[in-house]
Amino acid sequence: xxxxxxxxxxxxxxxxxxxxxxxxxxxxxxxxxxxxxxxxxxxxxxxxxxxxxxxxxxxxxxxxxxxxxxxxxxxxxxxxxxxxxxxxxxxxxxxxxxxxxxxxxxxxxxxxxxxxxxxxxxxxxxxxxxxxxxxxxxxxxxxxxxxxxxxxxxxxxxxxxxxxxxxxxxxxxxxxxxxxxxxxxx
Numbered sequence: 547x548x549x550x551x552x553x554x555x556x557x558x559x560x561x562x563x564x565x566x567x568x569x570x571x572x573x574x575x576x577x578x579x580x581x582x583x584x585x586x587x588x589x590x591x592x593x594x595x596x597x598x599x600x601x602x603x604x605x606x607x608x609x610x611x612x613x614x615x616x617x618x619x620x621x622x623x624x625x626x627x628x629x630x631x632x633x634x635x636x637x638x639x640x641x642x643x644x645x646x647x648x649x650x651x652x653x654x655x656x657x658x659x660x661x662x663x664x665x666x667x668x669x670x671x672x673x674x675x676x677x678x679x680x681x682x683x684x685x686x687x688x689x690x691x692x693x694x695x696x697x698x699x700x701x702x703x704x705x706x707x708x709x710x711x712x713x714x715x716x717x718x719x720x721x722x723x724x725x726x727x728x729x730x731x732x
């Protein structure tokens with residue numbers, strides 16, 4: 547008997563940032579795009595689609611993207627979405643269950659993947675829309691009048707590796723707990 551898999555939230559623009567930039571550069575420079583590059587970008591999209599059609603165990607991305615109330619919160623609040631991104635960066639997560647704990651199994655992802663997950667949760671954009679979003683004024687052009695701390699208070703954004711109380715509670719509701727990296731993990 548085939549088990550019906552939950553619908554995963556996805557962004558139609560996921561994995562398009564690099565491809566589109568490449569095509570723009572080719573057009574600007576007046577040369578034809580390398581078909582092998584275009585095939586590589588298409589392969590990434592196909593791999594994501596195949597991944598979404600599979601059942602996943604101990605996969606925080608899958609749990610986030612398949613949970614309607616998480617998707618709703620991420621779509622309703624840009625700061626909540628950014629806080630998910632920040633919590634996924636520089637943090638390992640462990641399913642709160644006997645075997646993953648006993649076997650010390652954890653889940654983690656790159657900052658780029660974290661950005662892509664949030665784009666998928668919001669149903670728009672690509673990883674670049676969230677990448678380094680916790681760096682505040684450090685990653686933006688601004689007049690310097692606002693400190694990084696003031697910017698964080700105003701936007702609700704937090705630095706990468708920060709797990710807010712709300713995210714901690716929501717991830718625990720999904721069955722996940724943070725496991726900070728040890729120095730020897732790097």
